[in-house]
Every structure is written in C-alpha cells, then in structure tokens.
Amino acid sequence: MTENTRTSLIEKVLAWSTFLTVFVALYLALVYAPTEKTMGDVQRIFYFHVASAWVGMMAFLVVFVASIAYLLTRQANWDIYAYTSAEIGVFFTTIVLITGPIWAKPIWNTWWTWDPRLTTTLILWFLYLAYGKIRLAIGEEEKKARLAAVFGILAFAVVPVDFFAIRWWRTMHPGALVTSNGIALAPDMMLAFFASLFAFTLLYCYLMMRSVRIERIKAEIRLLKEGMFN
Amino acid sequence: MDKLFYLFLAYSIIWVLIFGYILRLGKKQAKLQKELELFKEVINSKSS
Amino acid sequence: MSFIRKVRSLLWKEIRSELQGKEMLSTMIVFSLLVVVVFGFAIDLNKDLMGGVLPGIIWITMTFAGILCLNRSFTAEQQNDCLYGLMLCPLDRSAIYVAKTIMNLLLMVIVEGVTIPLFFIIFNYPGPQQVGLFVIVLLLGTYCFMAVGTFLAALSSATKTGEILMPILLIPLIIPVLLSAVIVTKGSFGLVVSGADLYLKILVVYGVVFTVLPMLLFDYLLEV
Numbered sequence: 001m002t003e004n005t006r007t008s009l010i011e012k013v014l015a016w017s018t019f020l021t022v023f024v025a026l027y028l029a030l031v032y033a034p035t036e037k038t039m040g041d042v043q044r045i046f047y048f049h050v051a052s053a054w055v056g057m058m059a060f061l062v063v064f065v066a067s068i069a070y071l072l073t074r075q076a077n078w079d080i081y082a083y084t085s086a087e088i089g090v091f092f093t094t095i096v097l098i099t100g101p102i103w104a105k106p107i108w109n110t111w112w113t114w115d116p117r118l119t120t121t122l123i124l125w126f127l128y129l130a131y132g133k134i135r136l137a138i139g140e141e142e143k144k145a146r147l148a149a150v151f152g153i154l155a156f157a158v159v160p161v162d163f164f165a166i167r168w169w170r171t172m173h174p175g176a177l178v179t180s181n182g183i184a185l186a187p188d189m190m191l192a193f194f195a196s197l198f199a200f201t202l203l204y205c206y207l208m209m210r211s212v213r214i215e216r217i218k219a220e221i222r223l224l225k226e227g228m229f230n
Numbered sequence: 231m232d233k234l235f236y237l238f239l240a241y242s243i244i245w246v247l248i249f250g251y252i253l254r255l256g257k258k259q260a261k262l263q264k265e266l267e268l269f270k271e272v273i274n275s276k277s278s
Numbered sequence: 279m280s281f282i283r284k285v286r287s288l289l290w291k292e293i294r295s296e297l298q299g300k301e302m303l304s305t306m307i308v309f310s311l312l313v314v315v316v317f318g319f320a321i322d323l324n325k326d327l328m329g330g331v332l333p334g335i336i337w338i339t340m341t342f343a344g345i346l347c348l349n350r351s352f353t354a355e356q357q358n359d360c361l362y363g364l365m366l367c368p369l370d371r372s373a374i375y376v377a378k379t380i381m382n383l384l385l386m387v388i389v390e391g392v393t394i395p396l397f398f399i400i401f402n403y404p405g406p407q408q409v410g411l412f413v414i415v416l417l418l419g420t421y422c423f424m425a426v427g428t429f430l431a432a433l434s435s436a437t438k439t440g441e442i443l444m445p446i447l448l449i450p451l452i453i454p455v456l457l458s459a460v461i462v463t464k465g466s467f468g469l470v471v472s473g474a475d476l477y478l479k480i481l482v483v484y485g486v487v488f489t490v491l492p493m494l495l496f497d498y499l500l501e502v
Contacts, residue, residue: 052244098240137439147437221262
C-alpha cells in the first residue's frame with residue numbers, strides 16, 4: 001500500500017508541475033516571444049510543433065532501448081515501457097503531422113512537401129502504428145512482448161537510413177522549398193522553445209506514468225483471472 | 231488575420247488532442263480499477 | 279557441418295518442395311503478368327513520360343509479387359508443424375533464415391526475368407541504356423527487399439493475422455529501398471545524370487544492416 005500511495009503522490013506532483021510548466025510555456029510562446037518578421041504569428045506553431053517532434057523521437061528511442069533490454073533480461077516491465085512509450089510516441093508524432101501542414105500552408109502555400117524531416121516523421125508514424133498492430137495480433141503475453149521487441153529494434157534501425165535517403169533525394173531535385181531550421185532563433189524565442197520542450201518532456205513523463213500504471217493493473221487482472229480458472 | 235487563424239487552428243488541435251488523450255487514460259484506468267476490485271471481491275468471497 | 283553446408287541442405291529442401299508443385303512460382307508469374315497488364319490499361323503515356331514512370335511501375339509490381347511470395351514462405355511450414363521440425367534440427371536457426379531468403383530471392387529473380395522484358399514490350403519502351411546497372415539494381419533491390427521481407431514473414435507467421443499484418447510491417451521498413459531502387463533504375467534509363475551511385479551505396483548499406491540485424495534477432499523469433 002505504501003508503494004501505491006508513494007507512486008500516486010509522485011504522479012500528483014508530476015501532474016501539477018506539468019500543468020504549470022505548460023502554462024508558462026504557452027505564455028512564453030504566444031505572448032512573450034517576439035513575432036517572427038517574415039512568417040508572422042504562424043511561426044508560433046514552431047514551439048510546440050518541434051517540441052512534439054523531439055518528444056516523439058525520444059519516445060521511439062525509449063522503445064528501442066526498452067526492446068533491447070527486454071530481449072536481454074526478459075522482464076515484463078521493459079515490455080510495458082516499450083509498449084506505452086510507442087503509443088505515446090505515435091500520439092506526439094500525430095501532433096507533429098497535423099501541426100506541420102497547418103504551419104506549411106500559409107508559409108509555403110502547400111500542405112505537404114517531401115522534406116526529409118517531414119517524410120521521415122511520416123514513415124516513423126507508420127512504423128510504430130505497425131508496432132502496435134503486432135501486439136494486437138498476438139494472444140500470448142510472452143510471445144507478444146518478444147516479437148514486438150524484435151520489431152521495435154528493426155524499426156529504429158531504419159530511421160537514419162530513411163533520413164539520409166530522403167535528404168539526398170530532395171537536394172537533388174530542384175525546388176526543395178525550405179529547410180525548416182533556417183530560422184535563427186532570437187534569445188527570447190530560444191527561451192520559449194526550451195520552455196515548450198521542457199513542458200512536453202514533463203507531459204511525456206506524466207503520460208508514461210499513467211499508462212504504465214494502467215498496464216500494471218491489466219497485468220494484475222490477468223494474473224487474477226488465471227488464478228481463478230486454474 | 232488569416233495567418234492568425236492557422237495559429238489558432240494548430241494550437242486548438244494540439245490541446246484538444248492532449249486533453250482527449252488524458253481523459254481517455256483516466257477513463258481506462260477507472261474501468262480497469264473497477265474490474266480489479268470486482269475480481270478481488272469475487273475471490274475473497276470464494277476463499278472465505 | 280559448417281554453416282554454409284547447413285544452409286545448402288536447407289536450401290535444397292526448399293527447392294525440392296517448390297519443384298514438386300511449382301505452385302508458388304507459377305502463381306507469382308501469373309500475378310505479376312496481370313499487374314503488368316493492369317498497368318498497361320491504366321497508364322497510357324508517350325515515350326518521354328513513360329521513362330519517368332516505368333521504374334516506379336516495375337518496383338510496385340515487384341513489391342506486390344514479393345509480398346505474395348513472402349506470405350507463403352513461412353505459413354507453408356506451419357502445415358503439419360513443419361516449422362517445429364526445422365527448429366529441432368541441429369543447426370543455427372539463422373541458417374533457416376538465410377536459406378529462406380536465398381530461396382525467395384531465387385523465386386523473385388525468375389519472376390523478374392520473365393516479367394521485366396514484358397514491361398518494355400507492353401509499354402513500348404526501348405529498354406535501359408545501361409543494362410549492367412539495371413541488372414545490378416534489380417538484384418540489389420530485390421535482395422534488400424527479401425532480406426527484410428523474409429524476416430518479417432517469419433515474424434508475422436507467428437501471429438493470428440499474419441497475412442494482412444505482413445505488408446503493414448514490411449512497406450514502411452522498405453521505403454528507403456524502394457526510393458533508392460527507383461532512382462537508380464531511372465539512372466540506368468539515362469534519365470538522372472548524377473546521384474545514382476550514391477543511391478547504390480544506400481542500397482548496399484541497407485542490405486548489410488538488414489542482413490546482420492535479422493541474423494542476430496532470428497533466434498528470438500523462433501523461440502517456442
């Protein structure tokens with residue numbers, strides 16, 4: 001019981017600090033940071049867009065590490081981390097893929113370009129959706145964890161190859177519209193950016209904690225069920 | 231003015247999605263917690 | 279027995295079971311011929327535009343035919359629990375992977391040998407300028423495809439929804455292969471002046487990475 005109360009305390013603290021930092025970051029991004037000269041106010045999408053992209057990438061890195069750890073140790077905990085992180089990563093990547101076109105439309109006058117970052121993000125999104133599908137398609141817990149871990153490793157290994165392949169493809173075609181990091185950030189913008197990055201990292205931790213707890217309850221129920229029928 | 235609309239659109243989508251996700255987690259957890267309690271009750275009544 | 283001899287005997291087993299029915303090979307060939315014909319109906323372009331589209335058509339057709347081939351590759355072993363029999367053999371499990379990959383590669387090469395000349399006939403395109411490069415990229419691209427594909431076929435054959443799951447797993451993973459292969463194929467048509475060598479290198483790197491990783495991970499797939 002003490003274990004439980006302690007985790008719920010940590011969860012509460014984490015929830016409130018996430019809430020506060022998100023508000024501070026929102027203020028910094030929407031009010032405090034100066035308006036960008038050429039792009040105008042739309043550039044303010046940048047702060048949370050890039051923050052989501054970073055968090056998504058980090059989440060997939062966690063999947064990769066946890067998958068390796070699972071195959072080496074065979075502890076169910078690592079599997080839970082890999083799974084929940086993949087789901088949250090897909091969630092943040094979805095945000096990236098929605099906000100990206102909204103930003104691109106008024107600036108480049110097109111919803112989508114085959115920019116390397118965009119395209120790699122899209123492929124990542126598909127890869128980790130597939131990762132989730134593997135888990136749905138297997139009944140036994142141990143096998144589910146094992147096969148998903150194997151795919152989690154493969155999926156992450158393809159990311160750098162993707163990125164370089166698409167980058168060279170684009171630079172060879174004329175009219176690549178823009179490289180999205182061509183913006184030199186003013187210090188005030190920098191502050192807003194790091195605030196939103198920090199806020200979303202906290203949000204990731206909070207979501208991870210909640211989801212891990214849910215998976216633990218599921219595991220407990222499964223255990224009870226097995227106990228009942230045996 | 232038009233550009234502000236895009237900004238508004240992007241931010242509202244982000245936060246709607248995030249709150250939706252958190253709400254879904256909460257619902258899921260509540261449901262599972264209930265199920266767990268139920269199981270425990272059944273097992274207790276069986277063993278006693 | 280050395281690793282190579284084990285692979286050879288496994289491969290021999292594959293070839294003999296295919297020769298018995300020839301069902302896989304004939305199905306794949308008929309299927310890719312159908313795809314060629316469908317593309318012939320759907321796309322009607324003059325010669326200049328055709329050169330830009332044809333590499334894509336070739337690789338889409340090969341992807342479809344390859345998926346067909348992969349779907350059978352491990353599910354066929356599940357009849358009568360043959361896969362367990364294979365796993366009981368005194369050999370490294372990665373030998374199974376290597377033999378299956380080579381077998382799938384052989385099948386695809388035969389299919390390509392039959393259908394790709396037909397592409398040039400049906401679309402009335404004069405054929406690649408650099409035939410050597412064209413053949414190299416076909417082989418290399420198909421190898422990369424099959425190296426990943428065979429592994430994923432083994433993975434998805436262990437699931438409940440294997441056949442529909444496999445393409446969803448496979449296609450995102452082979453996007454760099456398709457991208458590079460299409461570009462190099464265009465290069466062999468004499469369309470892109472530079473960059474083809476870079477993409478050949480990507481194919482090689484991809485081929486190496488996705489030969490080593492599956493070999494390392496294959497043991498984890500076939501645990502009981």
